Amino acid sequence: MPAELKKVCGHCKKEKSLSDFYHNSTKSDYHSGICKTCQKDVNEKNR
Ligand SMILES: [Zn+2]
Incomplete structure (x- = not known):
């Protein structure tokens, strides 16, 4: 299982962990x- 999968948030554009x-x-x-x-x-x- 991959340990550090990251993804860039489409809203704040920051790279975060999955x-x-x-x-x-x-x-x-x-x-x-x-x-x-x-x-x-x-x-x-x-809302
Ligand atoms: Zn975000």
Whole structure:
């Protein structure tokens, strides 16, 4: 199992560990395009 998988958040453009992204089976890499912090932010704005 790969130890350090990183992904750039599509929202804050910061490189974060995959564990900082929510699991999303609809995405090709099975992770959300934005990090947990940004996801929370977006969810609050989309209410
Ligand atoms: Zn982010």
